[in-house]
Amino acid sequence: MTIFNSSAWIVAPIIIPLIGGLLCFLWRRDTFFIALFISLANLLSVTTLLRQFLLFGPLRYRMGGWEAPLGIALRLHGPALLMLLMTAVSGIGITLYARGYFSFRISALKHNNRHEQQERFFWPLWLMLWTALNALFLSGDIFNLYVTLELVSVSAAALAALSGKPASQIAAFRYLLVSLLGSLSYLLGVVFVYKTYGILDLEMLRQIATPGPGLQMALTLMTLGLLLKTALFPLHFWLPPAHANALAPVSAILSGLVVKGSFFILFTLWFEIFASSITANALDLIGLLGAGAVIWGSLQAIRQQRLKLLVTYSTVAQLGYLFIAFPLTATENISQEVWTAVTFMVMAHSFAKTAMFMAAGTIFLQVGHDRIRDLAGIRKSLPITSFAYAIAGVNLIGLPPSGGFIGKWLLLTAALTSGQWHWSLVIIAGSLLASVYVFRVVSRLFLTPDEAIIQECRPHSPLQEWPALFLAIIALLLGLIAPYFSLILETTEIVANLAPGGGL
Amino acid sequence: MLTNNLYNLCGLLLFGMGLFALFACSHLLRKILAVNIMSSGVFLVLIATAYRPLGAGEIDPVPHAMVLTGIVVSVSVTALALILACRVQETSNHSLSQSERNTNDGDSEE
Amino acid sequence: MIIKSRRKNKRRPFDPILLLVLLLTIGLTALLIKANYTIPVTSFGLAAEVARFQPRSGVESPVTAVLLNFRGYDTLLEVMILLIAVIGVWSLTKAPFPQKAVKTSPVQLAVVRLLAPLMCLVAAYLVWQGSHLAGGAFQGGAILGGAGVLLLVAELPWLRTIHSRPLRIGLLIGPLFFLGVALLGIINGRELLTYPGKWSGSLLLLIESTCAVSIGLTLASLFAGGRPADDLIGQTKTPACNREQKRC
Numbered sequence: 033m034t035i036f037n038s039s040a041w042i043v044a045p046i047i048i049p050l051i052g053g054l055l056c057f058l059w060r061r062d063t064f065f066i067a068l069f070i071s072l073a074n075l076l077s078v079t080t081l082l083r084q085f086l087l088f089g090p091l092r093y094r095m096g097g098w099e100a101p102l103g104i105a106l107r108l109h110g111p112a113l114l115m116l117l118m119t120a121v122s123g124i125g126i127t128l129y130a131r132g133y134f135s136f137r138i139s140a141l142k143h144n145n146r147h148e149q150q151e152r153f154f155w156p157l158w159l160m161l162w163t164a165l166n167a168l169f170l171s172g173d174i175f176n177l178y179v180t181l182e183l184v185s186v187s188a189a190a191l192a193a194l195s196g197k198p199a200s201q202i203a204a205f206r207y208l209l210v211s212l213l214g215s216l217s218y219l220l221g222v223v224f225v226y227k228t229y230g231i232l233d234l235e236m237l238r239q240i241a242t243p244g245p246g247l248q249m250a251l252t253l254m255t256l257g258l259l260l261k262t263a264l265f266p267l268h269f270w271l272p273p274a275h276a277n278a279l280a281p282v283s284a285i286l287s288g289l290v291v292k293g294s295f296f297i298l299f300t301l302w303f304e305i306f307a308s309s310i311t312a313n314a315l316d317l318i319g320l321l322g323a324g325a326v327i328w329g330s331l332q333a334i335r336q337q338r339l340k341l342l343v344t345y346s347t348v349a350q351l352g353y354l355f356i357a358f359p360l361t362a363t364e365n366i367s368q369e370v371w372t373a374v375t376f377m378v379m380a381h382s383f384a385k386t387a388m389f390m391a392a393g394t395i396f397l398q399v400g401h402d403r404i405r406d407l408a409g410i411r412k413s414l415p416i417t418s419f420a421y422a423i424a425g426v427n428l429i430g431l432p433p434s435g436g437f438i439g440k441w442l443l444l445t446a447a448l449t450s451g452q453w454h455w456s457l458v459i460i461a462g463s464l465l466a467s468v469y470v471f472r473v474v475s476r477l478f479l480t481p482d483e484a485i486i487q488e489c490r491p492h493s494p495l496q497e498w499p500a501l502f503l504a505i506i507a508l509l510l511g512l513i514a515p516y517f518s519l520i521l522e523t524t525e526i527v528a529n530l531a532p533g534g535g536l
Numbered sequence: 537m538l539t540n541n542l543y544n545l546c547g548l549l550l551f552g553m554g555l556f557a558l559f560a561c562s563h564l565l566r567k568i569l570a571v572n573i574m575s576s577g578v579f580l581v582l583i584a585t586a587y588r589p590l591g592a593g594e595i596d597p598v599p600h601a602m603v604l605t606g607i608v609v610s611v612s613v614t615a616l617a618l619i620l621a622c623r624v625q626e627t628s629n630h631s632l633s634q635s636e637r638n639t640n641d642g643d644s645e646e
Numbered sequence: 647m648i649i650k651s652r653r654k655n656k657r658r659p660f661d662p663i664l665l666l667v668l669l670l671t672i673g674l675t676a677l678l679i680k681a682n683y684t685i686p687v688t689s690f691g692l693a694a695e696v697a698r699f700q701p702r703s704g705v706e707s708p709v710t711a712v713l714l715n716f717r718g719y720d721t722l723l724e725v726m727i728l729l730i731a732v733i734g735v736w737s738l739t740k741a742p743f744p745q746k747a748v749k750t751s752p753v754q755l756a757v758v759r760l761l762a763p764l765m766c767l768v769a770a771y772l773v774w775q776g777s778h779l780a781g782g783a784f785q786g787g788a789i790l791g792g793a794g795v796l797l798l799v800a801e802l803p804w805l806r807t808i809h810s811r812p813l814r815i816g817l818l819i820g821p822l823f824f825l826g827v828a829l830l831g832i833i834n835g836r837e838l839l840t841y842p843g844k845w846s847g848s849l850l851l852l853i854e855s856t857c858a859v860s861i862g863l864t865l866a867s868l869f870a871g872g873r874p875a876d877d878l879i880g881q882t883k884t885p886a887c888n889r890e891q892k893r894c
Binding site: 549555600602611618620622623 | 664667668671672674675678679682683690691692693694696697708709711712713717720721724727728730731734735738739784865868871
């Protein structure tokens, strides 16, 4: 068992998908099996990290054997571990679903060259994006975070443009520019940090950061950039076209995983590294924008006529909840609960949204359109997909025992105990609006059609339907294992610096 | 110290100019150029942090390495953005300002 | 739609929104400059640290030491970004490398014959120089990329007709070698990207050389903006892009 105690496991979630991505670009045959093997190996490495984390506490890894101010450190703390787990599980689902999706499209005789080409480039880009996300969650260096952010945005933009339609290319172009602008703003913030303190390591910055004009400017710039990338309410304009026009597996990746990356950095910076220089006004402002996102996104989602756009706007709304949590952390004794709530919301939303986009993609492929009005009675032909969509919807509304419920419940109690009851009104209103837009679709899907207008279904593989259900059910059951998550999140201090050695 | 200040000033001015051009210009190529000017500005400010007055120790190599990384990143992103812009021009006569019409297409197969 | 676009084309002398954007950016820039000059300079960066560990890095140039050894992880990821850009460009384009056989003028040919080997030599020199002076994989790679661009615009046949597989191997050789050396550290029971003591100098040079080749190829194929002809699937059957164009 000593091999599972090696400190080298912390780099495995970065290296394994990276090797897979390179191989997929080089080999081009059996790419799905490479990707499947990679995603299983990634799950194994993340599970090993979970075990190490439970045994030894948070981990720190010195890249190249150089100590912190000079070298780059990786760090694994509770939230990062949970994000890794989320990416690993969603990633397996997405990999399986993408296989089903592409083989279904290739089996159609029309344009199958184009679809083959899309599949060929999907795999390396997706594995590279996976690498980038894992590297982002593990990174412990403020400049290295910039590099991973760029890695994420380049591969995500390439994926978003993969469908080849003019609309998706325009959207991807705008997406690329926006995320570039966000990264540049972040980089300028990093420059200010380096000017002021002369170090880049996050842990060391946390120890020496004191409020001052340099740090304030740096934090403003980094926050603006990351908010742009996370698509908080007034800055969300790029998200709906980019996510709605991409291929279904890509939409699932973008909405379920990619936006969480920049949010993760933002949350780490605000509440861990530079927590001392955050003012209550800034927290309230962010919370206000979050509330705006919840209301505006939900209203837009209710208005939409197309299924994919509805799901996309619900992403805008759900991201708002994550920011409502910001002002709630102002009171000292409940900030741990807010951390837990946010992590729950992020994970539940990731699983549910991935499942929803998969279901929407399958419906689109089978029916040939996604006009909500004409989707009556799809349940007859696609029972599993409809079920998956409904369960994911339960999560977005926040009914028990789903992960979304736990997250919202924790937020509500935090809002009430800290005396900021106005935020709880927004949370409840958001849930009501979410139930409107979820039931608007679900009631259509489960309607019995009056005539025999059900289209003939083309035969399809189980891979198109089951991954969505699998992820939706995970999101639903997330609430039941809530205590374990708070256990992981509460382990905060660095207990052991695992000795190198005992290599592979 | 004057050199250092000049670098900082120019870098921040370039950043601001690029930012304005990014919003003001609607042509895709101009937007790409604007972002490039912005990143040049950031690199200029970054490289200025390596400056040490004469006799105050060695110049700092870390900003050099960071700028080199940044330049490579910006080259890759520019290449991707250019090819995307080309494809947008090829497949449609859209400019970015007119794209709203096509955003509602969903995942259309045909 | 047409009316709208016409209105767009007509250049109005005064646009209030533009003015607002202008004022906002000027304000932001002023704020940035003000913040820049009020920062108390308390630190001297990492220069002292770098100088202290320089002898153990295996190279004499501090920038190369930071780039490949102390912060080698950044560089590893950065090489991958270049690669992703190529994959992205290939996934977007349906065009092969320019195929048309053009009669190249003798002057052009003579210039290319003279310059291309010279540029390769300069690239090799820059890579080698990287261990003790300014230079290194990216500088060398950029010159190599320039040589590739020169060959491409001169429409010499061999780069246009290159097959997909050798090109992909060329693109990947640098990243794969870098990754392999990085993993060597783990196999030796130490951290990722730890170079074995006495070999680190020569290993770094090898990494730089292979990466320079890959970077040069990457930049040249980014410039070409297409893919090798045999990389396209069923190009001859249905020119899908034509149909798309008609539809719009």
